[in-house]
Amino acid sequence: xxxxxxxxxxxxxxxxxxxxxxxxxxxxxxxxxxxxxxxxxxxxxxxxxxxxxxxxxxxxxxxxxxxxxxxxxxxxxxxxxxxxxxxxxxxxxxxxxxxxxxxxxxxxxxxxxxxxxxxxxxxxxxxxxxxxxxxxxxxxxxxxxxxxxxxxxxxxxxxxxxxxxxxxxxxxxxxxxxxxxxxxxxxxxxxxxxxxxxxxxxxxxxxxxxxxxxxxxxxxxxxxxxxxxxxxxxxxxxxxxxxxxxxxxxxxxxxxxxxxxxxxxxxxxxxxxxxxxxxxxxxxxxxxxxxxxxxxxxxxxxxxxxxxxxxxxxxxxxxxxxxxxxxxxxxxxxxxxxxxxxxxxxxxxxxxxxxxxxxxxxxxxxxxxxxxxxxxxxxxxxxxxxxxxxxxxxxxxxxxxxxxxxxxxxxxxxxxxxxxxxxxxxxxxxxxxxxxxxxxxxxxxxxxxxxxxxxxxxxxxxx
Amino acid sequence: xxxxxxxxxxxxxxxxxxxxxxxxxxxxxxxxxxxxxxxxxxxxxxxxxxxxxxxxxxxxxxxxxxxxxxxxxxxxxxxxxxxxxxxxxxxxxxxxxxxxxxxxxxxxxxxxxxxxxxxxxxxxxxxxxxxxxxxxxxxxxxxxxxxxxxxxxxxxxxx
Numbered sequence: 001x002x003x004x005x006x007x008x009x010x011x012x013x014x015x016x017x018x019x020x021x022x023x024x025x026x027x028x029x030x031x032x033x034x035x036x037x038x039x040x041x042x043x044x045x046x047x048x049x050x051x052x053x054x055x056x057x058x059x060x061x062x063x064x065x066x067x068x069x070x071x072x073x074x075x076x077x078x079x080x081x082x083x084x085x086x087x088x089x090x091x092x093x094x095x096x097x098x099x100x101x102x103x104x105x106x107x108x109x110x111x112x113x114x115x116x117x118x119x120x121x122x123x124x125x126x127x128x129x130x131x132x133x134x135x136x137x138x139x140x141x142x143x144x145x146x147x148x149x150x151x152x153x154x155x156x157x158x159x160x161x162x163x164x165x166x167x168x169x170x171x172x173x174x175x176x177x178x179x180x181x182x183x184x185x186x187x188x189x190x191x192x193x194x195x196x197x198x199x200x201x202x203x204x205x206x207x208x209x210x211x212x213x214x215x216x217x218x219x220x221x222x223x224x225x226x227x228x229x230x231x232x233x234x235x236x237x238x239x240x241x242x243x244x245x246x247x248x249x250x251x252x253x254x255x256x257x258x259x260x261x262x263x264x265x266x267x268x269x270x271x272x273x274x275x276x277x278x279x280x281x282x283x284x285x286x287x288x289x290x291x292x293x294x295x296x297x298x299x300x301x302x303x304x305x306x307x308x309x310x311x312x313x314x315x316x317x318x319x320x321x322x323x324x325x326x327x328x329x330x331x332x333x334x335x336x337x338x339x340x341x342x343x344x345x346x347x348x349x350x351x352x353x354x355x356x357x358x359x360x361x362x363x364x365x366x367x368x369x370x371x372x373x374x375x376x377x378x379x380x381x382x383x384x385x386x387x388x389x390x391x392x393x394x395x396x397x398x399x400x401x402x403x404x405x406x407x408x409x410x411x412x413x414x415x416x417x418x419x420x421x422x423x424x425x426x427x428x429x430x431x432x433x434x435x436x437x438x439x440x441x442x443x444x445x446x447x448x449x450x451x452x453x454x455x456x457x458x459x460x461x462x463x
Numbered sequence: 464x465x466x467x468x469x470x471x472x473x474x475x476x477x478x479x480x481x482x483x484x485x486x487x488x489x490x491x492x493x494x495x496x497x498x499x500x501x502x503x504x505x506x507x508x509x510x511x512x513x514x515x516x517x518x519x520x521x522x523x524x525x526x527x528x529x530x531x532x533x534x535x536x537x538x539x540x541x542x543x544x545x546x547x548x549x550x551x552x553x554x555x556x557x558x559x560x561x562x563x564x565x566x567x568x569x570x571x572x573x574x575x576x577x578x579x580x581x582x583x584x585x586x587x588x589x590x591x592x593x594x595x596x597x598x599x600x601x602x603x604x605x606x607x608x609x610x611x612x613x614x615x616x617x618x619x620x621x622x
Contacts (some may be wrong), residue, residue: 302503305565309501312568316479316495326478 006074006103013066020059027052077105081112093120129162136164140171152459153179179460186455193448200445203438210431217427221420228413235406242399249392252385259382266378270371277364284357291350294343301340308333479568483607484549486562486615487534489582491590492574492607493549493566498557500550501565505530507546516585516619518561526554531619532561533586551612558616575602576609586610589618 031048034040040048077099087095096116099109136158143157153175157168311329315322481492482499493499500523507519507530518532530548548559549566579595581587591609 306501306503309565309568310499312479313482313495313499313501313566316482316568317498319496323478 006070006105009070009073013063013070016059016066017063020056020063023059024052024056073103074105077109081105081109084112084116088116093123132160132162133164136160136162136168140164140168143168144171147175150459151457153182154460179458182455182458183460186452186458189448189452189455193445193452196441196445196448200438200441203434203441207431207434207438210427210434214424214427214431217420217424221417221424224413224417224420228410228417231406231410231413235403235410238399238403238406242396242403245392245396245399249389249396252389252392256382256385256389259378259385263375263378263382266371266375270368270375273364273368273371277361277368280357280360280364284354284361287350287353287357291347291354294347294350298340298343298347301336301343304336305333305340308336477570477572480571481569481574481607481609482566483569483574483605484560484562484566485564486560486586486610487532487584488563489533489584489586489590490605490607491610492569492576493551493610493612495568497551497612498553499566501562502548502550502559503546503565505546505548505559507548514620516622521548521559523550523554523557523559526557528554528557528559530559530561531616533584533615533619534561535585551616560615569605569607572604574604574607577606582608585622586615586618589615 027048031040031045031052035042035045077097080097080099084095084097093116096113097109098113099106139158139160143155147153147155156175157171159165159168159172308329311332312326315326315329318325478495480495482495483490483492485491502521502523505521507521509519510517513519516531516533518530521528521530528550547562547564549562550557550559552558576591576593578593581590581592589610591611
C-alpha cells in the first residue's frame, strides 16, 4: 500500500466502492430472475440475499476502513503543509514540510520545501540587497545633503555596484552638468550684468536721444508748419510768376522782332559806314597827294627863298645899282616866305586832315568792328532771345507745373504736419516707454547682480 | 589880271649891310659888298689827301669850287653831312664855305659886333673883334663877329 500513489489508491477505492453496489445489484438481479423462474425458492433467495448482504456489509466495512485510511493519508500531508505555511506566515522562514514517502504528497511537500528554500534564499538575498540599497541611498542622501548644505558641486556621490550606482552616476553627472551650467550661468550672469549695464547706459542714451528726437520732432513740426505756409506762399508766387512768364514770353517775342529789325538796321549801318570809310580813305589818299603837292610847293618856296637870298646878296654886292634888284629880291623873299608859310599851313592842314582821316578811318574801322561786334552781339542777343522765348515757353509750362506741384505740396505739407503731430505724440510715448524701460532695466541690473551673487555661492571644481 | 602898282619908296626895305651866317657854330657877319651866293643841298666830292679844312669840291654852273669847312672837326673825321654852302667871290676865283643854314640879310641896327672876347675856333684869327668900350651903351640887335672873307679863307687854309 505504501508504495502505491494516492491516486492509485483513490482509483482502487472508487472502483471497489463502485463494484459493491454493482455486485449487489447484479446479485439482486440474478436472484430476482431466479425467483422469477422459480428456480429458487424465496427462502433460498432470502438466504442468498442474506449472504450477499453480509458480503456486501463486509465489503462496505472494508471500504470504510480503506476510505478512512485513504482520507488520512491525504489529510495529514495537507495539514503538515498548512502548518508549515502558517509557520512561514508567522515568520518562521526555517519551517519546512519534510513529508516522507514517495506519493504525490511527498513529492508535493518536497517541491514545496524546495520552493521555500529557494524563496527564503531569495528573500535573504533580497534582504541583503535591500540593506545594501539602503546604505547606498543613505550615502547618496548624505552626499546630496552635503552638496545642498555646502553648495559645493565638486562633491561626488559614491558610486556602488547596486542599482543606486546608476543613480549616483546620474546624480554625479547631474552635479557636474549643474556645475557646468552654473559656471555658464555665472559667466552668463556676469555677461547679463554687463549687458544690462550696457543696456541701462543705452537706455539712458536712448532716453536722451528720445528727448532730443522729441525736441527735433517738435522743431520739425514747427518747420513743417512754416514750410506749409511758405509753400502756400510759393504756390501764390508761382501763379503770379506764371502770369509774368506768359507776359515775358509775349515781350520776348516782341523783343526778338525788334532785334531782327535792329540787325537789319545794323547791317545797313555797317554797309554805310564801310562805304563812308572807303570814301574817307580815298579822301586821305587825295590829301596825301595834296601833301606831296604841298611838299613841292614848299621846295619851290625854299628854292625861291634861296633865290631871293642870293638875289639880295647879289644886289648888295652890286651896291647902289642893285638897290632896285634888292627890292625885287626882298619881294621875292617875302613871296617865298608867304608861300612857305602858306605851304606850311597847308601842310599842317593836310597833316591834320590826314591825321583826322587816319583817325576817322581808324575810328570807322573800330566802328565797323564795333558794329560787327554789335551785329554779332545783336545776332547772339536775337538767338539768345529766341532761346529765351523757347526757354520762357518752357518756363511757363514748368512754372505752371510748379504752381500745381506747390499746391499739391502745400496739401501734402499739411498732411505731413498732421503726421508730425502724430509722430510727436508717438515720440513722447516712446520717451515715456523708454523711461519705464530704464526703470525696468535698473531692476534688471539688480536682478542680474542678485543672480550673480546667488550663483557665486556654488563652488565648482572649475576655475 | 593886273598887278598892283609897285611903290619903291614904300616897299623898299632897309638896305642890307651884313649877311649873318653860322660857321662851325660861330655866328659871323659877312660884309654885304662881298659877292655871295648860297647853295642848298650842294653835292660835295671829297678829295683824297686833301688838307683838313678842305671838305671837297663842288660845281656851280659848271665851275669847280673848293669847299672849306670851318667846323671844329676832330682829327680823322672825314664824313661831312652838311651840304649847305656859301659861295664867296665870283667863279672861277670863288670858294665855298660850309654853313649851318642859309645866311640872313641884316641892316644896321639889327646887329652889333662882339667886343672883347675872341671865340675858340679855327678861324678866330680871321675875326674882327672890337675893343670893349668903357662906357658902353646898351647894344641892340644880334651879336656877331665881323669877318673878312679873304682873311677867313687864308686862316682856314693855314689852320
